[in-house]
Amino acid sequence: MTAPRLGLLLDVDGPIASPVTRTIAIPSIVADLVALAAEGVPIVFNTGRSDAFIRQEVVGPLLDGGLAAGGRVHAVCEKGAVWCSIGPQYEGGMSDLAIAEDLALPRDFADEMRELVRAEYADLVFFDETKHAMVSIEQLVEVPNAAYLARQAEFDAKAMAALERRGLGVRRLDDVRPDADGAVQWRVDPTIISTDVESDRSGKDMGAERALELLAQDGELPVTWRTVGDSRSDYAMADWLHANGHDVAHVDVRPADGVPATPYPVLTAPDGVIHDEAGARFLADWRRGA
Structure with a gap:
């Protein structure tokens, strides 16, 4: 062949x-x-x-x-x-x-992010209900991209804080520094139209x-x-x-x-x-x- x-x-x-x-x-x-x-x-x-x-x-x-x-x-x-x-x-x-279940975020974290979107960001983004492992928040199509990007960092900080409250190691994708004990498990990855929260191994x-x-x-x-x-x-x-x-x-x-x-x-x-x-x-x- x-x-x-x-x-x-x-x-x-x-x-x-x-x-x-x-x-x-x-x-x-x-x-x-x-x-x-x-x-x-x-x-x-x-x-x-x-x-x-x-x-x-x-x-x-x-x-x-x-x-x-x-x-x-x-x-x-x-x-x-x-x-x-x-x-x-x-x-x-x-x-x-095929689904790698070991890469999935805790369900209670996904539930908290869904509620955060509903309560504070429904005019800006939607919670992607179709994901099996990641948690993704995406800009509404009708929202200007500049308006989305102006508030993205605010949401990202709340997502990171929610993981830290659970005692889970988390970093931003653009932060290459490991945490103090090397126990990073999850990361927050902002794109031009969304924020993905995902396993640090993915x-x-x-x-x-x-x-x-x-x-x-x-x-x-x-x-x-x-x-x-x-x-x-x-x-x-x-x-x-x-x-x-x-x-x-x-x-x-x-x-x-x-x-x-x-x-x-x-x-x-x-x-x-x-x-x-x-x-x-x-x-x-x-x-x-x-």
């Missing part, structure tokens, strides 16, 4: 789904993903999103766009805590879920590891990888692949956060194109064999 020429590890929000509409807004993205899967290119969506979001906003359009059975398409959701396979051979387009690197475990079960691993994301945390996909001996380049579709020094190439779209418009350009290039 010949190894595929390319493998794709794709964040969803930003490169694939518009961060404004939270849907796949560019039709060529679906067409190119379907064509690449038909060619035998492995595609894994490596995301913090829930399986319910992927089913509705990604799997549905792919099936409608003609995704064929037998393609090597998978999803790793909630940053490694939930995973499944995708295709028309499965009921609803997705296989049964992440896009764990998602990459899960992705290769899935692909090892259905064929040869690719010769070359492209990882795609819109935040600094997405670089962890390429970090993991490079550290484990794979040829990889990372595509940053929102490089305004700054492109770090890496031991692998980092690609950005020309002309200042970002988010799903940049994702669409790269997918079109890869479909043509570029």
